[in-house]
Amino acid sequence: MEKIAFEGVRLLFTHDGAGWVVAVMLGLACLHLHREAQRAQEARIGETGATATALERASQTNAAMAAALENRTRVLEDLSRLAAEIARGVDRNDERAREKFDEILRRIAEPRPCP
Numbered sequence: 001m002e003k004i005a006f007e008g009v010r011l012l013f014t015h016d017g018a019g020w021v022v023a024v025m026l027g028l029a030c031l032h033l034h035r036e037a038q039r040a041q042e043a044r045i046g047e048t049g050a051t052a053t054a055l056e057r058a059s060q061t062n063a064a065m066a067a068a069l070e071n072r073t074r075v076l077e078d079l080s081r082l083a084a085e086i087a088r089g090v091d092r093n094d095e096r097a098r099e100k101f102d103e104i105l106r107r108i109a110e111p112r113p114c115p
Contacts, residue, residue: 079104 012019086101 012023083101083104086104089096089098089100
């Protein structure tokens with residue numbers, strides 16, 4: 001190890017101090033590379049944060065959509081039960097049930113504004 005250190009010092013002082021110029025240039029290059037690596041890492045951290053935020057928002061949207069679909073499914077189940085009851089009443093020639101059934105069909109056929 002000492003031999004390597006002495007040889008490094010000897011090379012620094014040979015050729016009229018040209019070794020020092022090379023050493024300083026290498027040090028500046030290393031400093032520049034270190035700063036660039038830090039900037040790249042900071043940029044990656046920023047991108048990761050933005051990606052995490054986008055994923056969180058997408059997750060919240062998916063949860064809201066799932067809840068909305070679940071509500072619509074319940075409503076459709078209720079409508080199906082009601083339609084089945086009305087259909088049974090229609091089979092029994094219940095005039096009142098026919099009126100309800102016609103009213104439901106009319107309401108379903110009415111155009112509704114989209115939310």
